[in-house]
Amino acid sequence: MRVEEFMENFVDQFAAVEEALDEARKELNDADLPDGIGPLRLSKVEIANIVVHAGGFTIDDRADKTAAEKQNESLIMEGLDELSEQLYLHQYPDTVSEVMDDFHRDMVSLIRLIPSLMRPLSPVIRQFKVETTSRLSTSRKFETLLSLVEDLLDDLPDETPNYALRVLDEVADFSECMTIVTEKTEREDPVPANDNVAAA
Template identity: 80%
Template sequence: MLLEEFMQNFATQFEAVEEALVEARSELNDADLPDGIGPLRLSKIEIANIVVHASGYTVDQRDDKTAAETQNDFLIMEGLDELSEQLYLHQYPYTVAEVMDGFHRDMVALIRLTPSLMRPLAPVVRQFKVETSSRLSTSRKFETLLSMIEGILDHLPADTPNYALRILDEVADFSECMTIVTEKVEREDPVAANDNVAAA
C-alpha cells in the first residue's frame, strides 16, 4: 500500500480510533475504585494496539520488497507510533506541573489506602517535587522516576492492589515519554593535536 493511500484510508478510520479509546477507558474505569483513585488511563501499549488495529495496517514481510516499500513501511509505523504517543499524552493535563500534582495526589491516596506502600513510594513522591530548569534537567528527572518505578515494581508488598500497579505504570509510561532518548554510539577518542613539540 502506498503511503498516500494509507494516510487517506487512516483519515477515515480516525473516528473509529476515538470510539475505541472511549470504550476502552470506560471499561477500565467501570471497576470498583476507592474514593480518590481514578480515573485510570490507558497505557501506551494499549493505545498503540488500538491505533494499529484501527489502521488495518500490517507490515509486509515479503523478502523481495523494494527500497521504496521498505521506506513506506518505516514511515507508516513511525507515524503510528507518534500518533499513539500523542493520544497517550492527550489523557493528561497540558502542563508537566499539573501532571506531577496529579501523580502526587495519586501516590498520597495509594499510601492512605495501602499503608504498606509508604516505604517504596516515599522516594517517588519526593522525586515529583524536584525542580527543573531546562528540558535536559526535566528529562533527567523523568529518567530517575522511570528507574525508580522499574526498581520497585518487583518488590511491592503482597497487599498491593491492581489499581496501584496501573497508576505506577502510568507514571512509568509518562516518564518514558518525557525522557530525551539519545543514541549511544561507540566512538574512538580523538587523537590530540599537539603543536607544542619539545625541542630536540
C-alpha cells in the first residue's frame, strides 16, 4: 500500500480508531477501582495496537517486497508510531507540572492503599519535584524517573494489585515520551593528528 492510499484510508477510518479508544478506556475504568485511583489511562502499546488495527493497516509479509514497498511500509509505521504517541500524551493535562501534580496524587493514593509502597515510592515522589530549566534537563529528569520506576516494577511482590502496576506503568510511559532519544552509533576512533605516544 502506498503512503497516499494509506492516508486516504486512515482519514476514513479515524472515527473507528476514536471509537475503539473510547471503548478501551471505558473497559479499563469500569473495573472495580478503589477510591482515589483513576481514571486510568491506556498505555502507549495499547494505543498503538488500536491505531494499527482499527486503522486497517497490516504488515505485508511477502518476501519479495520491492525497496519502494519497504520504504512506504516504514514511513507508514513511523507515522502511526508518532500518532500513537500523540494520542497517548493527549490523555494528560497540557503542562508537565500538571502531570506531575496528578502523578503525585496517584502516588499518595497508592501509599494510602498499600502502605508498604511508602519507602520504594519516596524516591519517585522526590523526582517529581525536581526543577528543570531546559529541554535537556527535563529529559534527564525523566530518564531518572523512568529508571526509578522500572527498578521499582522489577522488585514489586507478585500480590501487588493490577491498578498499582498500571499507575506505575503510566509514569514509566510518560517518562519515556519525555526523554530525548539519542542514537548510539559505532564510530572508529579518530586518527591522531600526531604520532606522540603517551609515556608508559
